[in-house]
Amino acid sequence: MTILVTGAAGFIGFHLSKRLLTLGHHVIGIDNLNDYYDPCLKVDRLELLKVYPQFEFNKMDLTDRSALNSIFRNNSIRIVIHLAAQAGVRYSLENPHAYVQSNLVGFINIIEACRHHPVDHFIYASSSSVYGATNHIPFSTKDPVDQPVSLYAATKKANELIAHTYSHLYQIPTTGLRFFTVYGPWGRPDMAYYSFTKNIFEGKIIKVFNYGDMRRDFTYIDDIVEGIIRLLNKPPKTRPCGDKENPGISLSKAPYKIYNIGNNHPENLLSFIQVLEKLIGKKAKIELLPMQPGDVKETYADITDLHKDVGFYPSTTLETGLGHFVEWYKMYHLNEKSKSLQD
Structure with a gap:
């Protein structure tokens, strides 16, 4: 079937698009290739997707309603997976307007397109950041999320509310996914695990x-x-009666769901760094600093609902996953980029 993936040149969007293509789906990718981090990484991801004949890429911004609606008019899109967003908790403190345009205006434009060009399923990226200042561990979708501690988190919570409204008013089936610290090959350079790896290799703090x-x-x-x-x-x-066995957001009568999608096993950050040191074969130079504004001490996903509904359970250990990332990093960044592009 034809599936629209926004943010197709991004980290998750790239991996998801590649998997969908290997399953035989027609994937229409959208991305504006912004420079929040090095656009060359996004272009290199796209090169790996373009080898699939059933992949179609459109460079565009979701704030361009005319171009977006044209894609919907010209294609029989069955499923939309909306991953495009301005990412980053700390950057939201520096450039809040970027989050309003990408995460709010962009979101309303894509879900409005789904309203006027009905789809079977609208899946979108939320974030573990919505849990904000909650003290309840592990984080459950039954918990209230009314205390965001960053603008990024607030925009993701707003996405969930908008999605519910559209599910209620227009019967659009919407599923929000609260991602928990995603890592791996072709990842985002602004993420801690990526910058840690870079600095350990380079002997920097x-x-x-x-x-x-x-x-x-x-x-x-x-x-x-x-x-x-x-x-x-x-x-x-x-x-008609909501879901009485799962209180909270699941009580909604609308075709609307929210899931945590995480490893269900939090790791201490210093232990995480020790695993990286072992894989790289080099000790890290560590500078310990106070908590950053907008950050939280712990994230921990309760994935009971996702396991119950689709049998999901993560299968990759930290050592295995970081091992794959470190090997990719060496191929891509340490003078073997061409080899990585052929993988």
Whole structure:
């Protein structure tokens, strides 16, 4: 079937598009190739996707409603997977307007297109950041998420609210996925694991916040993709009485669902760095610093609902996943880029 993937040149979008293509789907990719991080990495990802004849790429911004609606008019799109967004918690403190345009205006434009050109399923990226200042561990979709601590988190919570409104008013089946610290080959250079790896190789200092007292539910990219694939043909349905067994957001009668998608096993950040050191074969130079504004001490995904509904459970250990990333990093960055592009 024809599937639209926004943010197709991004980290998750690239891996997901590649998996969809290997399954025989027609993938229409959208990306604006912005320079939040090196666009060359995005272009190189796209080169690997363009070898598939059933891949079609459109360089465009989701704020361009005319171009977006043209794609919907000219294609029989069955499923939309909306991954395009302005990412980054700390950057949202510096450039809030970028988040309004990408994460709010862009979101309303894509879901409006789904309203006027009905699709079977609208899947979109939310974030573990929506849990904000909650103290309840592990994070559950039953928990209230009314205390965001960054503008990025607030825009993702807004996406969930908008999606519910459209599910309620127009019966669009929407599924929101709260991603938990996704890592792996072809990842985002702004993520800590990527910059840690770079600085350890180069003998530079790595900055560790909250004096190392932090835990993250690191989730390998292949596990994330597997979870999305399992949800493709599982659009939520209207429930006349809601779901009384799962209180909270699941009580909605609309065809609307929210899932955590994470590893369900948080790692201490200093232990994480030790695994990196072992894989790289070099000790890290660590500078311990206080907590950054907008950051949280711990993330931990309760994935009970996702396991119950589609049988999802992550299968990649941290050592295996980081091992794959470090090997890719050496091929791509350490004078073997051409070899990586042929992989």
